Amino acid sequence: MRKSLIKFLRVRPEHILNTRLDRLFRIFSFYKTEHIQPSDFQRLIDDINPFLTSATGNSDKTFKSSMGGGYVSTSTYDWKIAAIQQIGLYISHKYGSIEESFQDCSGNTDKITY
Secondary structure (H helix, E strand, C coil), X not given: CHHHHHHCCCCCHXXXXXXXXXXXXXXXXXXXXXXXXXXXXXXXXXCCCHHHHHCCHHHHHHHHHHCCCCCCCCCCCHHHHHHHHHHHHHHHHHCXXXXXXXXXXXXXXXXXXX
16 A cells, blocks of 8 residues: 555555554555455545445344434445544644735635646
8 A cells, every 4th residue: 555655545654653553554454354345445536435325124124223314325435524623624724814824825816726
């Protein structure tokens, strides 16, 4: 994973800390195995909850009730919510307000160009 981050995403090696690499691995591995499966990548691309496609009949009803109603709406992108929280924390520590952060990122214009 480290080699792929460096080669394909051009992440500088000094930014790849072991703790971050471990976290990234845990995010990718939906079933929390020791390996990242091709289905893990497919899940990220399609945003399909594996529980929705694997459960049928009584198992499906059991899953739905155990998820407290969130079964159908649960995205596989729970990591996005965590990432948004981390970005929010970073912004709140670095800037006095959301407006100040926007002005900094936009170069004092009315839009941000990626």
